[in-house]
Amino acid sequence: MKEKSEDFLWNERGNNLVRRFEKMRKEGTFRFMDVSDYEEVINTYMDKGQLEKAGQTIKLALHQHPGALTIRLRKADLLVSLEKYEKALELLNLLAHLDSQNYEVFLLRGLALIHLGRKNEAIRDFDTSLSLGDEMSGDIAYQIGNELEIAGMYEEALIYMIKAYEENPDDVLVLLDMGLIYQQLGMNDDALRVYRDFLEEEPFDVTAWGNLGRLYLRMERYEEALEAFEYLLAIQDNNPEGLFYKGRTLMQMERFREAEEEFRIYVSQSPHDVEGMINLGICYRQTGEYGRALSWYKMAVEESPDNPLPYFLIAKVYSLRNKWEDAEIYCRKALDRDHEDDEFWYLLYHIYKHTGTLRKQIEVMDTLTALVPDNASYWLEYLLLLYDLPGKREFEGTLKRALKHLPSAAELYYLQGIVRFQEGKYAEGEENFLRAWSYDPGKIDWFLEKFPHILQIPEAQECIQQLKIK
Known part of the structure; x- marks a missing residue:
């Protein structure tokens, strides 16, 4: 509680300084301010994402305090935030000579180097930052881990996250980040372990139950996924994430009637969510309620007319009902929006098998095999289509192409x-x-x-x- 009170008072101080500073700017009376006050104003702007105001404040602060290293450091921080990594690096190289014991200099330089693709140098600076900020090493390691995770360097990020947890074992929130990194590395059992460890400490955390449930779903452990989402919903009734993923889990278990109920509640809460509409439509299609499925797919089209998926799903329903002309219209609309989805082309081929000429079928399969040349099933279907044609020239040429791609x-x-x-x-x-x-x-x-x-x-x-x- 003490730490929260101190944070609140510190934030209030920053906000008060900002109000005072902005009043001076408005009145055009720029009185002298201490470096620490300028720092606080800059940090407050940075925390709020008001980077332009932070830059203006830095400029004024350096005018009043041209030798202030802490203000220069804030400038380097701003340059990193603005993705001006080369300029940031130039300034940080200077600061590393002038203030060689400041952990933040090396932390920021490491961030700039990461974004410039200089991984080894960045890691070296991160480790220097940790050694200099010994008392804050847990927080520093956590920040480094987060930045490396964002950069997609998951193996390195994991090392720092583990260190952060070792330094601050009471900060169980680190376990959630570790779990996500383990998932990115495909280390699902380790991810499960840290999520369970976290839930032992925080059994009512909906984020953790959601992470655990989605991981079980990804691992095709559907019963355990369902249990996790039910726990989540018991903690927070009608939680949108819980409803959505419980519905998805039930769909994977082919319990479509139960999934319908979850998605009905979900779309009532999120009436503009296209994914919810589509999933509800799929449930109705699976239970043979084609009219309801079409209604939801068409609502998805109205909500997101550039999304190809609802058009494709409408085409599938029409093909199931042998309404081939309607199926072709909607399949073409899907292809107008995404010309490279092989499922769309294969559905069009299926439609042409019932309505089109042999030449149209051949044209579609020629497009499909060019689009996905490593799919043996498509080549085989194409070759079987050509097999009965008079002569074998087209068949032999296609077979030769297929074997070139799939020897x-x-x-x-x-x-x-x-x-x-x-x-x-x-x-x-x-x-x-x-x-x-x-x-x-x-x-x-x-x-x-x-x-x-x-x-x-x-x-x-x-x-x-x-x-x-x-």
């Missing part, structure tokens, strides 16, 4: 082997089957079901029997 795709070699056996090129057919078998022996059964007549070719039948004996 180890078993399904492509099985298909090529079938074609070669049919052409009477038995040695090539056997070579392709052997190669396909070496990549994935299990896929041969699918091809035998798809092309049962291949077993009527004695050479092919013998080759398959020999493979299965192996």
Whole structure:
């Protein structure tokens, strides 16, 4: 309580100084102020994100106190905040000579160096800052960890966060940051551990329950995720995050009726949230209530007309209802907004299988395989589409392109082997089957079901029997 009271009084002092300073500016009477008072005004502006006012104050302070190192340090801080890292570094290099025992000089220089991509030098400065600010090393380590996390340097950030917690074990909030960093590093078990440790100390913290629940959801541990979100909602009834992620968890568990209830409450609280509308629509679609699904998807379109996803989902519902013209219209609208989503193109191909010409189907599959050249399923579907065309020129050219992108795709070699056996090129057919078998022996059964007549070719039948004996 004492620390909070001191913080309050300190903030009040800063606010009072700012009011006094702004009154002087308004009246145009700039009286002399102590360096410490200027510092407090600058810090207050910086804390409030009023960087332009902070800069003006620094300029005036340096006019009155040209040799004040603390004001120069605030200027360096401002330059870092303004992302003027080269200028900040130039000033901080000077300050490092003039004030070599000030931990903040090296902390700020480390931040500037990080943003300039000079990682090793930055870490060296951070460690110097820690050694100089011994009494504040926990707070300094925490600040460094945060900055490294923002910079995406998660392994380094974790080292400093662990140090921050070791220095201040009573500051359990550090555990939440550690948990997020562990997640970024894919160390999910460690993240679970620190979240549980935190919740032992703070069992009613909704943020921690939310973090824990989302992690369980990501790990596909749905029962535990559901339990975490239910705890969250027990602490804070109708918490939007709890409702949303409980709904998502129930969807993953295929409990769509229960998920509907969560999302209905969620969208009543967040009536403009497009994700909520979409998820509620998906729940209705999964339970066969296509009319309601369409209503929610169309509301999402009204709310966010540039978002391609609702158009795509509307197209899917129309395709389920065999309303192919409507499905094509909305699928095209989705593609107008995102021309590179392969799911959109595949749905259009599916629609054209029912309504379009063979040439339209080929055009879509040609686009799709160019867009996602490493997807063997798309290539196989494209090749099967071309398989029955007169002549094999288009088929062979497409197969050649597919193998260039996927030289180890078993399904492509099985298909090529079938074609070669049919052409009477038995040695090539056997070579392709052997190669396909070496990549994935299990896929041969699918091809035998798809092309049962291949077993009527004695050479092919013998080759398959020999493979299965192996």
